[in-house]
Every structure is written in C-alpha cells, then in structure tokens.
Amino acid sequence: MARAVSRNAKIGWTIAAWSVALIIFFPILYTIITSLKTEQEAISGFNLIPSFSLSSYEAVQSQNNYWRPFSNSVVIAVGSTLLALIVAIPAAWAMAFSPTKRTKDILMWMLSTKMMPAVAVLVPIYLIFLRTGLMDTRTGLVIVLMLMNLPIVVWMLYTYFREIPGEILEAARMDGASLRDEILYVLTPMAVPGIASTLLLNIILAWNEAFWTIQLTTTNAAPLSAFIASFSSPQGLFWAKLSAASTMAIAPILILGWFSQKQLVRGLTFGAVK
Amino acid sequence: MGQITLEEVAKRFGEVEVIPPLDLTIEDGEFVVFVGPSGCGKSTLLRLIAGLEDVSGGRILIDGTDATDASPAKRGLAMVFQSYALYPHMSVRKNIAFPMRMAGLSKDEQDRRIEAAAKALNLTNYLDRRPGQLSGGQRQRVAIGRAIVREPSAFLFDEPLSNLDAALRVGMRLEISELHNRLKTTMIYVTHDQVEAMTMADKIVVLQAGRIEQVGSPLDLYLRPRNVFVAGFIGSPRMNLFSGPTAAEYGAETIGVRPEHIAISAEGGKWKGRIGVSEHLGSDSFFYVEETGLTETITVRSDGELGFRHGDTVWLTPNEERIHRFDKTGDRIA
Numbered sequence: 001m002a003r004a005v006s007r008n009a010k011i012g013w014t015i016a017a018w019s020v021a022l023i024i025f026f027p028i029l030y031t032i033i034t035s036l037k038t039e040q041e042a043i044s045g046f047n048l049i050p051s052f053s054l055s056s057y058e059a060v061q062s063q064n065n066y067w068r069p070f071s072n073s074v075v076i077a078v079g080s081t082l083l084a085l086i087v088a089i090p091a092a093w094a095m096a097f098s099p100t101k102r103t104k105d106i107l108m109w110m111l112s113t114k115m116m117p118a119v120a121v122l123v124p125i126y127l128i129f130l131r132t133g134l135m136d137t138r139t140g141l142v143i144v145l146m147l148m149n150l151p152i153v154v155w156m157l158y159t160y161f162r163e164i165p166g167e168i169l170e171a172a173r174m175d176g177a178s179l180r181d182e183i184l185y186v187l188t189p190m191a192v193p194g195i196a197s198t199l200l201l202n203i204i205l206a207w208n209e210a211f212w213t214i215q216l217t218t219t220n221a222a223p224l225s226a227f228i229a230s231f232s233s234p235q236g237l238f239w240a241k242l243s244a245a246s247t248m249a250i251a252p253i254l255i256l257g258w259f260s261q262k263q264l265v266r267g268l269t270f271g272a273v274k
Numbered sequence: 275m276g277q278i279t280l281e282e283v284a285k286r287f288g289e290v291e292v293i294p295p296l297d298l299t300i301e302d303g304e305f306v307v308f309v310g311p312s313g314c315g316k317s318t319l320l321r322l323i324a325g326l327e328d329v330s331g332g333r334i335l336i337d338g339t340d341a342t343d344a345s346p347a348k349r350g351l352a353m354v355f356q357s358y359a360l361y362p363h364m365s366v367r368k369n370i371a372f373p374m375r376m377a378g379l380s381k382d383e384q385d386r387r388i389e390a391a392a393k394a395l396n397l398t399n400y401l402d403r404r405p406g407q408l409s410g411g412q413r414q415r416v417a418i419g420r421a422i423v424r425e426p427s428a429f430l431f432d433e434p435l436s437n438l439d440a441a442l443r444v445g446m447r448l449e450i451s452e453l454h455n456r457l458k459t460t461m462i463y464v465t466h467d468q469v470e471a472m473t474m475a476d477k478i479v480v481l482q483a484g485r486i487e488q489v490g491s492p493l494d495l496y497l498r499p500r501n502v503f504v505a506g507f508i509g510s511p512r513m514n515l516f517s518g519p520t521a522a523e524y525g526a527e528t529i530g531v532r533p534e535h536i537a538i539s540a541e542g543g544k545w546k547g548r549i550g551v552s553e554h555l556g557s558d559s560f561f562y563v564e565e566t567g568l569t570e571t572i573t574v575r576s577d578g579e580l581g582f583r584h585g586d587t588v589w590l591t592p593n594e595e596r597i598h599r600f601d602k603t604g605d606r607i608a
C-alpha cells in the first residue's frame with residue numbers, strides 16, 4: 001500500500017505542484033493586486049507590489065452600485081440551479097433506474113446541445129424574450145440559465161445515481177413508498193454528496209455565465225458578470241477599476257468555493273475513487 | 275391471509291422468454307422454496323410476485339383478488355433481499371420504522387412494533403446504529419425486522435443467507451424457520467442451497483429454464499423425483515445416474531440410485547470398482563468409486579467408520595427397491 005517515496009522526489013513533486021497551482025491562479029492573483037493599485041500604477045508596467053489604494057473600489061461603487069448586480073447574481077445563480085435540480089432529479093432517476101434502449105442516446109443528445117455555440121440560438125431566444133417581456137428580467141435569466149445547464153446537471157446526477165444500488169429503491173417500493181416518497185426519503189438523502197457537488201458546480205457555472213447575461217440584460221437584471229463587462233469598454237482602459245470590479249464580482253464565488261472545496265472535490269471524484 | 279395464485283404467468287425480456295406461461299398456487303401459511311440452477315428464473319418469478327417486474331402475460335392473484343397490475347406497495351408483501359438493501363442513511367430504528375411510516379401508523383404503534391421486533395431479533399442494543407456499523411448477520415436481521423413490522427400477508431426472500439458465512443447461515447436458517455412457526459405467514463424463499471431447501475420448505479418448487487419441473491414436499495421430491503432433472507438436482511451429493519445396458523436391465527432408459535442407497539463392501543457385490551477420492555466427515559464417509567465401466571464415477575455414502583483408502587478394490591450393490599427408473603423423455607416410470 002504505502003509506496004516508498006524518496007525525500008527528494010517528494011520535494012520535487014511538491015515544488016512542481018505549487019508551481020502549476022501558482023501559474024493557474026496567477027491571473028486571478030494579479031487581478032486582485034491590480035485592483036489595489038492606483039490607475040497610474042496599473043498602467044505603468046508589471047509590478048507585484050501595489051500601493052494598497054482602495055480608490056478603485058470607491059470609484060466602482062460610486063459609479064455603479066455593487067449590491068444590485070450582486071443580488072441579481074445570487075438570485076439568478078441559485079434560482080436557476082434549484083430549478084434545474086427539481087427538473088433533473090426525476091429525469092436522472094428515470095434514466096438511472098428505469099433505463100430504456102434509448103436512454104444512452106438521449107443522454108448523448110442532451111450533451112451534444114452543449115457542443116453548439118450559444119450564439120447559434122441567440123436570435124430565436126432574443127426574439128422570444130422580446131415578445132414575452134422577459135428581456136432584462138431575473139425570471140428570464142433564471143429560465144435561460146436553467147435550460148443551458150440542465151444537460152450537465154442531469155449528466156452529473158445520472159452518474160451519481162448509478163452508484164446507488166437499485167435494490168434499495170426496490171426495497172423502498174416494497175415498503176410501501178410511493179414514487180415521490182422513494183425519491184424524497186431514500187434516493188435524495190443517499191445522493192446528498194452528489195447533489196451537493198452538482199449544486200455547487202452549477203451555481204459556479206451560472207454565476208460566471210457571461211454570454212446570456214450580457215445579451216439579455218441591460219440594467220434591472222444585470223448580474224455581476226454584466227457588471228464587470230460594463231467596466232471593460234465604455235470609458236477606455238481603466239485597468240485598476242476593471243480589476244476592482246472583477247475582484248468584487250468573483251469574491252463571493254471564490255469564498256463559496258473555498259469553504260466547500262472538500263465537498264466539491266469529493267463530489268467530482270465520487271465515481272473515480274470508489 | 276396470504277394465498278398466492280399464478281395463472282399462466284409469463285415473462286419476456288425483449289425477445290427472450292425467461293418464464294414461459296406457468297401455473298402455481300401457494301397456500302396461505304405455506305413455506306415454499308424455489309430452487310433451480312443459476313439463471314433459471316427464480317429471482318424473476320419472485321420479482322413478478324412482488325410487483326417489481328411487470329408480467330408479460332397471465333394473472334397474479336393474492337387472496338383471490340387480481341393483483342397483476344397492483345404496485346408493489348399495494349400488494350401487502352414484504353421482501354428480504356440478498357444484499358439486505360437497508361437504507362444506509364437511516365439508523366436501524368428508522369430502517370425498521372420506514373414501512374410503518376409509509377403506512378401512516380401512529381408513533382406509539384411504531385415504537386411498540388419496533389421494540390417487539392428488536393427483541394425477537396436480538397437487535398435491541400443496535401437500534402441507534404447505522405447499517406454500516408453492523409455485521410452481515412445483524413444487517414440481515416434488520417432486513418427481516420423491517421419486513422416483519424408491516425405484518426405482510428407473505429414474505430419473499432431472495433437468497434437471504436448467501437452472503438453470510440456457514441455458521442451464521444445455519445443460525446439464521448433456524449431463526450427464519452422459527453419465525454415461520456411463530457407467525458404462520460406465507461413465505462416464499464429462493465435459494466441455491468440444498469440443505470436450506472430440504473430443511474425449511476413445506477413445498478419445494480424446482481425450476482429449470484423458467485419451467486416448473488416438479489412441485490412437492492421435500493420428501494416427495496427426494497423419494498419420487500418426477501424426472502431425471504429433479505432426480506439429479508435434489509439430493510446432495512447428487513444421485514448416480516446410469517444409462518445403457520445398466521439401465522436396460524431394469525427396463526429403463528436411465529436409472530438413478532442415491533449415494534446412500536448403494537452398499538459398499540470389500541468382499542463382493544454387483545459392480546466392481548476402485549476407490550478414487552474418499553471424504554471422511556466422521557458421521558459419514560463419501561467414496562468416489564472409479565473404473566466401474568458403468569459411468570465416470572459412482573458416489574457412495576456410508577457410515578463414518580468405514581476405512582477404505584484410495585486405490586482399494588471394492589464391490590458395490592444398489593438397493594433394488596430404491597432404484598429410480600426413467601424413460602426416453604426423462605420422465606419417471608411408475
């Protein structure tokens with residue numbers, strides 16, 4: 001079991017792992033550093049030590065109130081995720097425990113919709129939104145993001161559910177559980193780790209979604225991804241301000257990810273390590 | 275009550291007919307065992323009765339009412355699975371309470387029945403544990419407890435003991451038999467194990483490729499197997515089967531003699547042979563006699579004191595009154 005690993009190899013791997021992690025994290029780190037610079041510092045070349053000026057944050061906040069897009073982001077990310085779960089749990093139940101000859105095809109077809117560039121359906125969705133008055137509403141974005149992420153949610157849940165022995169669900173049926181009882185009291189509690197990581201991942205995906213949020217909102221329903229975008233072009237290149245806006249936008253999700261990283265990793269590797 | 279009647283019940287998976295139309299009646303209070311080789315459809319038949327699979331044809335009556343299309347929950351049957359199928363996220367108490375919770379029983383009544391079941395099954399000290407913290411035998415008892423508390427009209431068991439070690443299996447076998455004596459509820463029990471089938475059953479159903487070969491009491495099947503298949507399947511070690519001139523001598527296509535109905539002697543007898551393997555269990559000895567020129571090996575069972583060794587020349591004599599005769603189609607000749 002315990003393989004003998006030499007001390008040098010350990011040190012070598014540790015350095016390598018930290019280097020890779022740092023390279024991946026560096027853009028985010030540099031964004032945070034830049035956000036703490038003044039605008040002059042930011043454009044004066046590469047510099048890792050900022051002056052810890054909060055002027056950019058003040059400027060961003062006074063120019064464009066942070067809390068509205070923040071609350072939009074929360075509502076849209078959480079709302080679309082919960083809605084997706086409500087639809088996906090029964091769907092994944094059916095595919096995992098009552099498969100037909102076509103189940104695999106349906107799964108593949110669902111996934112294939114994610115291979116299409118979103119812009120390909122922009123016009124029809126844009127027109128639907130215009131006609132139904134969903135443009136620039138939270139409801140509209142919740143629906144669109146739910147639909148966009150549904151294939152991934154169904155896939156993830158399907159993979160977790162397949163790990164659950166069908167006999168346990170049959171036992172529940174024999175014990176007099178209705179379909180609703182079976183899903184509510186037996187399947188869902190057993191799949192909690194899988195459902196939790198699906199939930200977290202989907203919230204992150206929805207939070208960071210930028211294409212639809214930018215296309216389908218202007219002010220009222222604009223979430224943080226649109227908030228960042230609003231700093232990127234109109235006033236020329238204000239790097240420090242843009243960085244401050246970005247930092248404010250990603251901070252909540254970064255914190256969420258940090259606290260739930262165990263759950264996320266365990267959930268994402270559920271099938272692999274078992 | 276728990277009378278179960280199958281009328282022309284059939285099951286197909288796609289094109290494959292796993293169970294051709296089949297009739298069977300299980301009387302109220304009976305302990306019925308389904309046996310048969312692996313893949314013969316024992317589990318499928320049990321699952322059809324349970325309602326976990328839909329029939330492809332025929333009717334299932336429970337206490338005279340048509341339950342063919344009823345959901346498992348509505349049939350009033352309880353099932354104990356080979357894998358135990360306990361709810362891993364619930365304590366033992368919650369596991370046992372689950373069917374009562376689904377039935378909407380009062381909390382007091384639930385507690386009363388849980389206490390009674392736990393006492394009967396020696397689970398009182400484990401009620402607050404999770405299934406993961408129990409041994410295999412304890413898990414199986416929880417599964418049985420969960421089945422008992424619903425007071426079903428029949429219990430269905432699918433190889434409930436096959437995951438347990440030999441000693442525990444004997445213990446649980448007795449417990450289930452006692453349970454049946456006490457509750458007098460219909461039980462249908464699927465097993466591979468000869469001993470379980472012979473010792474527990476009021477009635478054994480021998481299946482092959484989804485067809486019923488014979489239904490009868492254990493002794494019935496042992497004494498009067500209806501065909502060659504049942505003759506070879508029931509009894510351990512297997513009955514010795516002979517064909518050709520040996521059988522022709524008795525006016526049959528095939529004859530069978532059980533190992534315990536062959537006398538073995540060093541002096542003389544009907545068939546001559548040489549001892550191959552011998553197994554001495556103390557109470558009995560099994561001799562596998564080769565080079566008889568009749569069949570590959572002849573199995574003989576005799577009392578434990580007999581001391582033949584590998585290579586000894588012996589004489590075998592079948593008990594003429596215990597010879598089973600079968601015709602060309604394999605059916606018993608009366």
Ligand SMILES: Nc1ncnc2c1ncn2[C@@H]1O[C@H](COP(=O)(O)OP(=O)(O)OP(=O)(O)O)[C@@H](O)[C@H]1O
Pocket residue numbers: 287292310311312313314315316317318319466
């Ligand atoms: N869901 C299914 N789809 C297709 N074929 C099936 C299905 N379930 C069972 N079968 C087939 O039906 C036949 C009977 O299976 P069943 O599980 O009833 O056998 P069994 O007698 O219980 O065997 P064992 O003693 O090994 O448990 C087998 O040939 C099996 O391959």
Ligand SMILES: [Mg+2]
Pocket residue numbers: 316317318
């Ligand atoms: Mg089986």
